[in-house]
Amino acid sequence: MAFETFFGNESLKNTILQLIRTRTLPHAIILEGEKGVGKRTFARLIAAGLLCEQTQAPCLECSICKNVLSANHPDVLYYETEKHTKDNFKIDTVRAIRDIAYISPNQAAYKVFILAEADLMNSAAQNALLKILEEPPAYAVFILLCEKKSAFLETILSRCALYRLERVSDALAFEAVRSLLSGPTEEEINKAIALAGGNIGMVLESLRGDETLRANEKAIEIAGAVLSSYEFDLLKVLGELESSGAKALLYALAEPLKNVFRDAVAIRCGGEALIRLNEDIAQKLAAALTKKQLFALIEVCEELKRRIQRNMNQKLLVTWLSAALTTAAEYE
Numbered sequence: 429m430a431f432e433t434f435f436g437n438e439s440l441k442n443t444i445l446q447l448i449r450t451r452t453l454p455h456a457i458i459l460e461g462e463k464g465v466g467k468r469t470f471a472r473l474i475a476a477g478l479l480c481e482q483t484q485a486p487c488l489e490c491s492i493c494k495n496v497l498s499a500n501h502p503d504v505l506y507y508e509t510e511k512h513t514k515d516n517f518k519i520d521t522v523r524a525i526r527d528i529a530y531i532s533p534n535q536a537a538y539k540v541f542i543l544a545e546a547d548l549m550n551s552a553a554q555n556a557l558l559k560i561l562e563e564p565p566a567y568a569v570f571i572l573l574c575e576k577k578s579a580f581l582e583t584i585l586s587r588c589a590l591y592r593l594e595r596v597s598d599a600l601a602f603e604a605v606r607s608l609l610s611g612p613t614e615e616e617i618n619k620a621i622a623l624a625g626g627n628i629g630m631v632l633e634s635l636r637g638d639e640t641l642r643a644n645e646k647a648i649e650i651a652g653a654v655l656s657s658y659e660f661d662l663l664k665v666l667g668e669l670e671s672s673g674a675k676a677l678l679y680a681l682a683e684p685l686k687n688v689f690r691d692a693v694a695i696r697c698g699g700e701a702l703i704r705l706n707e708d709i710a711q712k713l714a715a716a717l718t719k720k721q722l723f724a725l726i727e728v729c730e731e732l733k734r735r736i737q738r739n740m741n742q743k744l745l746v747t748w749l750s751a752a753l754t755t756a757a758e759y760e
């Protein structure tokens with residue numbers, strides 16, 4: 429499997445793999461690249477490569493690889509700033525890293541430290557880090573992630589091997605998005621790529637944002653239709669969800685829809701709306717329906733999620749949802 433799951437950056441992937449397999453990866457690495465190009469993912473793949481015990485490391489299948497990639501391996505330590513602002517990678521964090529670095533690994537032959545946003549260290553923090561980089565324990569590997577290596581002191585740069593992650597081609601970005609998201613149409617993906625270029629992280633972020641927005645809007649529309657005494661309104665709103673392409677949207681709207689009903693319950697009980705997706709609708713629902721009916725509607729949303737996971741036929745699912753919402757709203 430190696431690094432095949434990571435899109436693009438072929439020559440860097442080959443270089444790193446070669447170093448991992450010949451056990452010659454430097455003890456300190458700077459991984460540079462703009463936000464969204466996959467520095468964190470790539471760092472975890474490197475860590476998996478170092479720790480995985482299969483011949484084709486990283487195999488991405490063994491429990492070691494899986495634990496590293498899901499951030500559950502005790503010998504891969506990950507650090508990130510709290511505020512993502514300049515100087516926010518604190519000297520105290522660096523000192524803590526130093527203390528931990530001198531304790532032998534728990535299970536693996538390596539102990540890998542991933543320092544995300546390492547370029548947000550001030551010079552005092554960098555000097556503290558330098559002390560570890562000058563005399564690293566044999567098992568320690570430090571991967572420093574940054575947007576611009578120019579933020580580092582010369583002394584740090586001279587101790588590290590420098591690698592750079594680049595954007596990928598538009599075609600590859602398209603392929604990446606297709607394999608990761610099922611919701612967006614071809615046109616929407618192309619539009620996002622036109623804006624963000626081959627920065628897969630940015631493309632995904634903008635599409636996920638769109639998807640959330642669409643799901644929220646649809647949830648409010650459905651809640652509004654539940655209020656209407658014309659069953660036709662609900663059928664009309666839900667009708668657009670009958671195509672199999674709307675599956676992701678239907679799944680995404682279950683949670684916001686539930687939140688609208690939950691807010692209505694909170695208001696009905698004399699409290700305040702907590703989620704505030706749409707307070708106006710929540711107020712109207714609270715005024716028109718009983719607590720029992722609102723709880724029944726919340727349960728419909730939960731059941732919707734379960735039914736989607738069971739992979740029901742989309743058209744039947746929408747028919748069921750329409751009937752279930754109507755029944756819940758009339759529940760006595």
Ligand SMILES: [Zn+2]
Nearest residue numbers: 480487490493
């Ligand atoms: Zn493995």
